[in-house]
Amino acid sequence: MKSLWDDAEAARFGGPLGPRVYTSRLLGRDKSLVLHGGGNTSVKLRERNLFGEDEDVLYVKGSGWDLETIEPAGFTPVALGHVRRLAGLRSLPDPQMVNELNTHMLRAGAPSPSVETILHAILPHPYVDHTHADAVLAVSNAPQGDKRIRDIYGERVVVIPYIMAGFDLAAHCAREFPKQATGNCIGMVLLSHGIFSFGADARESYERMIELVSMAEEYLQKKRAWHFKLPHTQPAHAKREEIAQLRRVIADQAGMPLILKTNENEKFMGFARHPDIERLSQKGPATPDHVIRTKPLPMLGRDVTGYAKKYREYFERQAPHAKDKKTMLDAAPRMVLDPQLGFAAAGRTARDAAIVEDLYDHTIDVILRAEALGGWRAVSERDLFDIEYWDLEQAKLRKAGSPPVFTGEVALVTGAASGIGKACVESFLARGAAVIALDVNPAIETLWPRVDVLGATCDLTDAKAIESSLDRGVRRFGGIDMLVLNAGIFPSSQPIQEIAAQTWKGTMAVNVEANLMLMQRCHPLLKLALRGGRIVVIGSKNVPAPGPGAAAYSASKAALNQLARVAALEWANDGIRINSLHPNAVYDTALWTDEVLASRAKAYNLTVEQYRKNNLLKQEVSSRDVAELAAEMCGPLFAKTTAAQVPVDGGNERVV
Numbered sequence: 001m002k003s004l005w006d007d008a009e010a011a012r013f014g015g016p017l018g019p020r021v022y023t024s025r026l027l028g029r030d031k032s033l034v035l036h037g038g039g040n041t042s043v044k045l046r047e048r049n050l051f052g053e054d055e056d057v058l059y060v061k062g063s064g065w066d067l068e069t070i071e072p073a074g075f076t077p078v079a080l081g082h083v084r085r086l087a088g089l090r091s092l093p094d095p096q097m098v099n100e101l102n103t104h105m106l107r108a109g110a111p112s113p114s115v116e117t118i119l120h121a122i123l124p125h126p127y128v129d130h131t132h133a134d135a136v137l138a139v140s141n142a143p144q145g146d147k148r149i150r151d152i153y154g155e156r157v158v159v160i161p162y163i164m165a166g167f168d169l170a171a172h173c174a175r176e177f178p179k180q181a182t183g184n185c186i187g188m189v190l191l192s193h194g195i196f197s198f199g200a201d202a203r204e205s206y207e208r209m210i211e212l213v214s215m216a217e218e219y220l221q222k223k224r225a226w227h228f229k230l231p232h233t234q235p236a237h238a239k240r241e242e243i244a245q246l247r248r249v250i251a252d253q254a255g256m257p258l259i260l261k262t263n264e265n266e267k268f269m270g271f272a273r274h275p276d277i278e279r280l281s282q283k284g285p286a287t288p289d290h291v292i293r294t295k296p297l298p299m300l301g302r303d304v305t306g307y308a309k310k311y312r313e314y315f316e317r318q319a320p321h322a323k324d325k326k327t328m329l330d331a332a333p334r335m336v337l338d339p340q341l342g343f344a345a346a347g348r349t350a351r352d353a354a355i356v357e358d359l360y361d362h363t364i365d366v367i368l369r370a371e372a373l374g375g376w377r378a379v380s381e382r383d384l385f386d387i388e389y390w391d392l393e394q395a396k397l398r399k400a401g402s403p404p405v406f407t408g409e410v411a412l413v414t415g416a417a418s419g420i421g422k423a424c425v426e427s428f429l430a431r432g433a434a435v436i437a438l439d440v441n442p443a444i445e446t447l448w449p450r451v452d453v454l455g456a457t458c459d460l461t462d463a464k465a466i467e468s469s470l471d472r473g474v475r476r477f478g479g480i481d482m483l484v485l486n487a488g489i490f491p492s493s494q495p496i497q498e499i500a501a502q503t504w505k506g507t508m509a510v511n512v513e514a515n516l517m518l519m520q521r522c523h524p525l526l527k528l529a530l531r532g533g534r535i536v537v538i539g540s541k542n543v544p545a546p547g548p549g550a551a552a553y554s555a556s557k558a559a560l561n562q563l564a565r566v567a568a569l570e571w572a573n574d575g576i577r578i579n580s581l582h583p584n585a586v587y588d589t590a591l592w593t594d595e596v597l598a599s600r601a602k603a604y605n606l607t608v609e610q611y612r613k614n615n616l617l618k619q620e621v622s623s624r625d626v627a628e629l630a631a632e633m634c635g636p637l638f639a640k641t642t643a644a645q646v647p648v649d650g651g652n653e654r655v656v
């Protein structure tokens, strides 16, 4: 492991917290040290208060911040003296500990300080860094991990047995640290949990972390446990219906829609097909705090009922040992290892699923390296239960409000790179959905650089392109629950006698046939949507009220409208509802340049301003107006509505 320290870069981080922010980010950059909110750092500063008195302040990572992207505002100042005294109490229930930490913050509105704050307070050094380094976990989760850690580090670290994070661990460390620490001590290893380093300044503490973790890595190399082999396999390319089916069964068990992200890369596929997978995968996570996101064990294969039964038994075995009454969480797996699928991660959001995948990617490293040292072990089931059902976590669940309406659901939007399609993507994202955004314009690929959007270039008249986009979308999110048929073309105005056959065919190909192909291929997926499949057709005012010069366009939209009505009849039994919107005069789209607008306005003897609002309500209709209605039509307000045609045009005399 290499130090990433760079003097020039470090110099850019000014202010009293600058160096603390910089090295925290360096830790965050290395995924084999910390992952997704794991790990934390702190600094002890002396500050003058309003009365001119000097106070000791502990700035510690606040919850909700990631080390990789942390800012000064992500560090919560707490009264160091008070927090240190807490460690001396004989006992302190964790919810009360959190209350003490939260009531001794020195900045209103700062994030809640890390639950490991007391640990930072009791270590005497100004800078403290804490990670869940893969290499340290691999060694400490091998047979005689305790002895191995002592062999590697000697007097350089204090070694603490596994105790769940929270007050008990902090109090234990407060007693043990002074007893064990010698003048050579630069860190502390918490077995099966992680490692601390500390120092007089940010760089010293950081470099010591790198040094300590490197020593564990070298140990693994020396023991020939660093490189591991997995059976060489080819991806199986499971059918997308199989993936969607699995997602549905998991969602049924969880009682809510979930994103299911599959990954059949060599590592996941090789691990899923490992001859010893049963033993390797069924012991527990690399470090117990993963359990909150991953549940204790992955599901092997696709028997969700069997998994849930085992999970219930685990709860019933462990709950009676807990200090207070626990409420069982849903029994659905969050991780799947399957010889055909590779690895699949389930999460409430695309981000949650991506985090689960990252965690297990690193867990495989830890498992296989510990295995090479003589046998992978995890902490006991009791310890895992204690974390999964920790008061603090259960309290968070009770407090969590209701998530956005489409959380865990997937929408596919066509023509998504501009205008109404682009606005639809935004409207569905705002309601918590993950979105597969298709457009013939390759700009779609980078329009939304975020985990909950898959932007794919797709010519909808090309069946193969549709197939591959759907395959990618389903591998990324697990299925399709909502479909917004927006892509369309508007050929230039022509009287009927002048329409070329090519124009007619081209318009029909995009506005009708492409939608038919997409609907046909999405049908098996929509059928599996937990809340029923939903389709919204972006139609046109031209359907109820066609205009001269737009025969190809009007006829194509009318055909699409009729297709939607028949789909409403045929697919109602599958729980799929399909509704149409008829927008008119939406001018903030790519079709309408200033010139076109000016010439159209002139043709009607209106100013551009009058032309824009030329409807009964005298209101301009924007892409966003249409998109918001499209999203609402997929929501609970329209749950009992199918085959509706709703104008969104500010009111039009001819439609009325």
Ligand SMILES: [Zn+2]
Pocket (backbone or CB within 6 Å): 039, 116, 130, 131, 132, 165, 193, 194
């Ligand atoms: Zn930790």
